[in-house]
Amino acid sequence: MLKQFLSKLPRKSSKPDTIESPRRGSGNSSSSNSGDDGGGLQRTTSGTMVSIRSNATKRTSSVVFPSSVVAGIEPLLAFRDVPSSERLNLFISKLSLCNMVFDFTDPNKSTTEKDLKRVTLIELVDFLASCPPKFTESAMVAMCKMCENNLFRVFPPNYRSNSGGSENDDDEPMFDPAWPHLQIVYDLLLHFVTSSLLEAKVAKKYINHSFILRLLDLFDSEDPRERECLKTILHRIYGKFMVHRPFIRKSIGNVFYRFIFETERHNGIAELLEIFGSVISGFAVPLKEEHKIFLGRALVPLHKPKSLGVYFQQLSFCVTQFIEKEPKLALNVIRGLLKYWPITNTQKEVMLLSELEEIVEGINMGEFQKVMVPLFWRIGCCINSSHFQVAERALFFWNNDQIVNLIAHNRHVILPIIFPALERNIQCHWNQSVLNLSLNVRKLFTEMDDGLVVACHAHFKEEQANLSVAAEKRKETWEQLENAASLQPITGNTAVLVTVLPHFVHSLSTYIYILVGETVYMTSQIMFCALGFLRGKPHLSASI
Incomplete structure (x- = not known):
């Protein structure tokens, strides 16, 4: 069947061992392949190698490869059947034959030619894996050209993933339908690059x-x-x-x-x-x-x-x-990690905490002291994270003996930063594992310096009390302001105050006012009323 197919192709006799390689067009693989006129080699019954040229029409290739001229291919002589002096010429002729590119999206198209090309590529790999002669510049040119035609292509937009690199392990990768041939071409290129017979000084002109x-x-x-x-x-x-x-x-x-x-x-x-x-x-x-x-x-x-x-x-x-x-570069890396710290991505937080631990474990005391304040402020925020994996990973820092040693020597600076986060976890964290780890860390600090822990605890309670007093005072002030505003008569240019339920009142930002009338007049009324109460002169508001 193959001989019948080849007998229909027009033949042009040539000298023995003549190489009819495809023409090289512009720099990209698409133009070089489209300019290919189907040149190749065929062995006659007498053993003479002649060049064949097909007038076959151009066909559209897959989205992976540029368009190419598809022509009949017949394997050339085996390397063992030619003298050693002619093997490099045969190597070049086989490379030229493999410049043809086929459509792999349709498995039923050009199956014979694809199989013959695959066999030829395997022969080339076996030849390079054995003891080939020293590569000439012609062989280097032919090798690079074959790799360009078969490997270099532009990926269409629909070939790429829309996510641009997904972290979901369930997403299955896309496999190239042309991989059975691509794999052999890559293997051939690898053998070529690693060959001891390839001179880098000469090959650098082609592998440029x-x-x-x-x-x-x-x-x-x-x-x-x-x-x-x-x-x-x-x-x-x-x-x-x-x-x-x-x-x-x-x-x-x-x-x-x-x-x-x-x-x-x-x-x-x-x-x-x-x-x-x-x-x-x-x-x-x-x-x-x-x-x-x-x-x-x-x-x-x-x-x-x-x-x-x-x-x-x-x-x-x-x-x-x-x-x-x-090691001095650790400072810049830690500062960079803190700069790019994620706010809402807990998975990235866990990864960065593990990287921080590895970096901090290897730095010396002097470098650690330069960065410990912003570092443990961030670790404190992670300890208070409502995501239990982030909080656990931050508390695992105290399982590292090297880091615990650094912390112990600088506990007077680090403990006041970390202690409020530990106490808040002990008081109200929902995850039992995080709560237990927080207790263990506080116990570790107690063993280091009990007096410092007591002082930090007293300072924490004092701060909590001050915050409660400030919150209560702020609430009372706003209640007085609300009552004073409600006593004012409602006219066309007067602000209307919407009463907010007490359980929504936490700070100034929780009040929402619906303002009606002229903005300037409304603002002056509220500010004037507030000024009277803050100065202890409610009669100012009554006179409005």
Whole structure:
């Protein structure tokens, strides 16, 4: 059947071992594929390799790949059937044959050609896995061109998730229908990059900045298998091509900046952070200013997006690596975390508390004292959280011996900040586990310094009493003001006071007045009446 199909194609004889590669159009893969005229190789019955060219019409490919010319493909000679001196030429010809891209959304379309291309790709992988000859520039060009045609593409809007990275584990990832071929191409690229026979000084002209940028664009793929392959390949490129290292770091930083400050939508942040985590481990000490700026401008603000849970583990590892390299950076990180602290997202609060504990555990006494006041003020707020997981995670700080040692040496500053939160939990927190933990923390402080606990408790009771007196006085003042206002006759330009039920009266902000008439006249009436009572001269209000 295959021979009958191929016999219908027009043939053009050529010299043996002639490579008929597709024409390269503009810089993007769409134009290069659309310019392909179906060039390929076919072996005749005599063993001579001739070029074939198909006049097949163009077909529309899947949303994943640009349009391409689909033509008949026949496997070339096996590598074992040609002399060693000709194997590199055969390698190039097979790469040229694999430049054709098919539609994978329809599994019944071009099945024979897809299978033949897959077999050819597997042969190329096996060839690179064995002992190939030293790569020439022609082989490098053919390899990069084949990867560009098969891998580089623009993801349509409907291909991306609307949420831009969800924290819901129940959301199933989208798998690319072309993955059976993409996986082999990625495996081929990985073998090519890691080959000891590839000279970085020569290959850097082809695996250049443009190639790396387009490789980074693929990290937005929703297929986790593709992102995993990209992570491995980009890390190997970073390790092999030292000349490209600053550019790769800068480009990854640009992806982070766009994600933080513009879109908050990207599928590959976790993988890029994982790459950067291994990069940070290789930084020399003392750190360059460039790396410190990256920590402050990219890694710390990455705690702000709502999808933090997707990449939190990798981000926390990167931050910890920086602090291990230079402990003084812990101050900037803690201040940054407090700056971007979530107000309503309790899951993020739990994550940031765990990261704070890991950071505080590793800093020295001097650095701790510089940041302990705002830090424990925030921890105190978390202790009083009505969400029991946040309160529990904050109270777990006292299970860490290193942190307890830091607290013990600075208890005269920390306990007055924390004690009111502990007492409020003991008095009225709804969760029994949080209540018990609060009691344990107060007991721990009592064992440290009983006199300080007694003084803090007395100060707390005094503050509570003062707050009660102030609230009662404020309530009485407003009641007098309400009564005085109710005695005034109602005219066309007089304010009407709506009485508020006592159980709604907590502060000045709980009063709502419905004002009728001229605004200026109304305001002067209320202010004049209030002034008379506050000065102890109710006759002023009576004279109005």
